[in-house]
Amino acid sequence: MSHQGRLQSSSSPQTGASRRVLIVGGVAGGASCAARLRRLDESVEIIMFDRGPYVSFANCGLPYYVGNVISDERSLLVASREMFRGRFNIAVQTETEVTSIDRGARTIIARDLRTGNTRTETYDVLVLSPGAAPIRPPLPGVDLPGVFAVRNIPDSRRIRSWIADRSARTAVVVGGGFIGLEMVENLIHRALSVAVLEKLPQVMPPLDPEIAVAVMEHLAAKGVQLHLGDGLARIDQRDGGGLVVVAESGARLPADLVILAIGVRPETTLAKDSGLQIGPRGGIVVDSQMRTSDPNVWAVGDVVEVQDVLTGQETVLPLAGPANRQGRIAAESIAGRATNFRGVQATAVVGVLGLTVASTGASEKGLRRAGVTSFQKVYLHPGHHAGYYPGARPIHLKLLFSVPDGRVLGAQAVGLEGVEKRIDVIATAIQFNGTVHDLAEVELCYAPQFGAAKDPVNLAGMLAENVLNGDMPVADWLELDRTDAFLLDVREPDEFANGHIPNAINLPLSQMRARYDELPKDREIWICCEVGQRAYYATRFLTQRGYRSRNLSGGYTTYKALKAASLVR
Numbered sequence: 312m313s314h315q316g317r318l319q320s321s322s323s324p325q326t327g328a329s330r331r332v333l334i335v336g337g338v339a340g341g342a343s344c345a346a347r348l349r350r351l352d353e354s355v356e357i358i359m360f361d362r363g364p365y366v367s368f369a370n371c372g373l374p375y376y377v378g379n380v381i382s383d384e385r386s387l388l389v390a391s392r393e394m395f396r397g398r399f400n401i402a403v404q405t406e407t408e409v410t411s412i413d414r415g416a417r418t419i420i421a422r423d424l425r426t427g428n429t430r431t432e433t434y435d436v437l438v439l440s441p442g443a444a445p446i447r448p449p450l451p452g453v454d455l456p457g458v459f460a461v462r463n464i465p466d467s468r469r470i471r472s473w474i475a476d477r478s479a480r481t482a483v484v485v486g487g488g489f490i491g492l493e494m495v496e497n498l499i500h501r502a503l504s505v506a507v508l509e510k511l512p513q514v515m516p517p518l519d520p521e522i523a524v525a526v527m528e529h530l531a532a533k534g535v536q537l538h539l540g541d542g543l544a545r546i547d548q549r550d551g552g553g554l555v556v557v558a559e560s561g562a563r564l565p566a567d568l569v570i571l572a573i574g575v576r577p578e579t580t581l582a583k584d585s586g587l588q589i590g591p592r593g594g595i596v597v598d599s600q601m602r603t604s605d606p607n608v609w610a611v612g613d614v615v616e617v618q619d620v621l622t623g624q625e626t627v628l629p630l631a632g633p634a635n636r637q638g639r640i641a642a643e644s645i646a647g648r649a650t651n652f653r654g655v656q657a658t659a660v661v662g663v664l665g666l667t668v669a670s671t672g673a674s675e676k677g678l679r680r681a682g683v684t685s686f687q688k689v690y691l692h693p694g695h696h697a698g699y700y701p702g703a704r705p706i707h708l709k710l711l712f713s714v715p716d717g718r719v720l721g722a723q724a725v726g727l728e729g730v731e732k733r734i735d736v737i738a739t740a741i742q743f744n745g746t747v748h749d750l751a752e753v754e755l756c757y758a759p760q761f762g763a764a765k766d767p768v769n770l771a772g773m774l775a776e777n778v779l780n781g782d783m784p785v786a787d788w789l790e791l792d793r794t795d796a797f798l799l800d801v802r803e804p805d806e807f808a809n810g811h812i813p814n815a816i817n818l819p820l821s822q823m824r825a826r827y828d829e830l831p832k833d834r835e836i837w838i839c840c841e842v843g844q845r846a847y848y849a850t851r852f853l854t855q856r857g858y859r860s861r862n863l864s865g866g867y868t869t870y871k872a873l874k875a876a877s878l879v880r
Contacts, residue, residue: 332645333419333434334359335409335581337366339631340612341440342390343638344645349399351646357401358432360421362408363463366392371631373467374490377474378497387464412437412585414605436607436645439582439595440638443575443613443629452546457554458569461490470568474501479567482506483556485543487514491572492526492663495535498570499664505535506564508556510542513876515668517657518723519675520876521869525707525725528875529666538562543573575629577614590616594627599651600644601637609645611637618654621673621720621741622681628655658738660731667730671738672721675711685714689774689785690865692842693767695729700759704728707872710737710747710771717746717779722771729767736768747775774843774864783847784854786837786861788869791879796835799860801849802867812839812863812870813880820845823852836860842868 332348332355334341345357359366367390375381392403406424413419419437422429445460447453457477459470473479482498484491487509498505507514507530513523514530514537527537542559546569549555556564577594588596588604594616601609612634616625633655643650660669678686688711694703706726712719722737724730740749750772757764765773777783786796791812798815800807807817818826820840830836836858838846843866853860863870873879 330355330435331433332357332436332438333432334438334440335419336440336442336612337361337403338368338370338440338442338612339634340442340638340641341438342367342395343635344438344440344609344611344642345395345401345638346390346399347639347642348645349401351642351648353400355436355645357399359395359401359403360407360409361403361405362424363465364405365464366390366395366403366405368464370463373461373464374493374497376464376467377461377470377494378500379471380497380500384464384468409581412581412608414585414587414608417607434607436609438641438645439603439608439610439614440612440634441578441581441614443577443627445571446573446576447571448543448573450543450545452548452554453571455546455548455554457567458546458571460571461494470570473568474503477567479503481553481565481567482570483508483554483564483566484570484572485509485556486572486574487511487537487539488516488572488574489659489661491570492530492661494570494572495530496662496664499533499535503567506538506556506566507535508538508541508543508558508564510540510559512540514539515661517659517670517674518668519709521872521878522707522709522723522725524872524875526663526666526668529663533664535664536564538564575613577627579614582610582614590625592616592625592627594625599653601641601652602644609641611641617652619673620654620656622677622683624681626655626657628657630655630657630659632658656738656741658734660734666725666727668725669731669734670721670723671734672719672741673711674721674723675709678711678720683720686711686720687714687775687778687785688712688864689771689778690843690869691767691770691774692865692868693770694763695726695767696761697759697763702728706730706733706767707868708733708767708771710750710775712747712775712779715779717748717775719745719747719750729762733767737771747772747779751776774847777847783850784861785864786835788863788873788879791837791863794835794837796837796861797831799830799836799838799849800867801838801840801845806841810871811867815839820849823849827853827856827858830858832858834859837863839863839870840866842866 369387395401395403408422411420482503483506485508515523544557544559547555554566582595590596595610597615613629619626640652656672658671692705704727708724711721755766800815800817801820838849840846846862850860850862
């Protein structure tokens with residue numbers, strides 16, 4: 312972690328008094344810390360402050376409340392003030408904003424947002440969990456009526472009311488990340504026509520571009536207008552009512568409402584003003600016990616910088632799972648237990664109009680940014696359960712692993728069924744420093760309606776093993792435009808006629824044993840099929856006959872995704 316230090320006990324500024332723990336912010340990190348600390352120590356006084364009306368709510372459910380998938384607002388409330396008081400003897404001050412911290416005196420200033428009155432509160436231990444705020448760029452029109460961000464229940468309530476009161480029919484979502492795409496799905500669920508404006512050339516920025524292609528194609532097929540590689544310039548009021556989103560390209564997108572989903576920024580004002588150390592990523596620096604640069608102050612959740620366990624780099628990761636774990640770690644640290652937060656690996660999933668998109672660990676572009684070069688990748692497109700059982704749906708999976716030891720570095724997958732299950736298995740392997748050999752050997756549930764005897768996870772591990780042991784040398788798709796290799800397509804002629812890699816020569820696998828001597832021995836042969844399996848068989852056959860052959864991993868299916876992402880021609 313960024314800031315390492317030994318756990319030290321915090322002495323009370325009030326001699327003889329029990330320790331007083333103040334927690335700024337609830338939701339995932341702060342509320343988890345409060346509840347865990349009470350379970351560990353009945354003697355401490357715990358007070359939580361939150362400037363909103365609710366101290367613990369399911370913010371991941373907010374888009375689904377907008378979409379009326381969750382129709383009862385009360386379903387979003389995880390724990391009330393009364394529950395914290397009655398069950399845990401924790402005092403909760405809602406609609407109360409902490410405006411400043413005096414670390415020397417160990418005091419805070421709290422302002423009641425209903426009355427405007429301020430008061431001073433002392434602490435022995437302070438926990439900061441203010442979260443992250445949606446980014447509202449300093450552009451004309453972002454504060455117009457009908458322009459919304461989604462952070463809390465009142466935000467969602469306002470969007471619902473706007474849609475109902477204005478009989479809204481069109482929306483523009485600015486930003487194609489997790490929240491943006493969840494909002495797209497839920498606005499469509501409310502029968503709105505939706506356009507997405509995204510500055511990057513792809514949606515879902517954490518994904519590698521070729522994996523994101525399946526998401527973009529699915530969105531387009533569902534009628535979503537995608538405006539990619541184009542940023543927000545301003546938002547205008549439209550004559551006669553409504554809004555117009557003006558893109559940097561000059562494109563004008565009319566809308567009855569606009570959702571800003573550009574991203575979030577850690578809420579570090581309190582920390583900065585009090586002199587706590589802020590890291591290069593803009594979050595509060597903490598050690599592995601979630602302690603800040605002040606030994607009496609802890610911080611958890613979206614506001615902190617944490618270590619990426621794959622690249623070793625510091626990152627800000629606004630996800631509920633890590634925030635909950637950090638709250639628990641902080642509570643154990645405050646209670647005097649030896650504890651450590653291991654870091655994050657960015658395991659995440661999103662549903663988009665029936666499509667599931669999930670990832671864990673590092674992406675290829677993330678590894679390259681971090682300067683990691685000793686890695687390899689495989690693509691595969693297996694069915695989510697046994698092919699002979701009706702209804703098998705393909706999973707498009709990319710696995711990244713280190714060379715030569717085979718440590719699993721990351722995975723991304725897209726599909727209609729069974730995606731999150733596979734990524735969760737791979738995420739667990741990463742947690743335990745697992746290798747592709749572990750994936751090949753892992754024993755998973757199998758019945759034909761749930762999986763296959765060789766599960767997609769097993770297949771991914773086996774393919775990677777074949778790469779490592781030389782059974783399946785792979786060619787780099789990104790070198791396709793520069794290679795002088797002989798490009799061989801081993802699909803059947805009708806498949807080849809429906810589309811193929813430029814300059815590829817067709818020799819079906821079914822004819823390979825009779826015609827392989829037609830192939831050149833003085834050039835490397837790069838072999839392609841539809842998804843990679845037949846190319847693997849051809850690679851093994853030709854290699855054993857003295858040919859220098861390589862597999863184009865994932866076959867023509869992967870080629871089409873790479874081409875759509877403009878990574879190959």
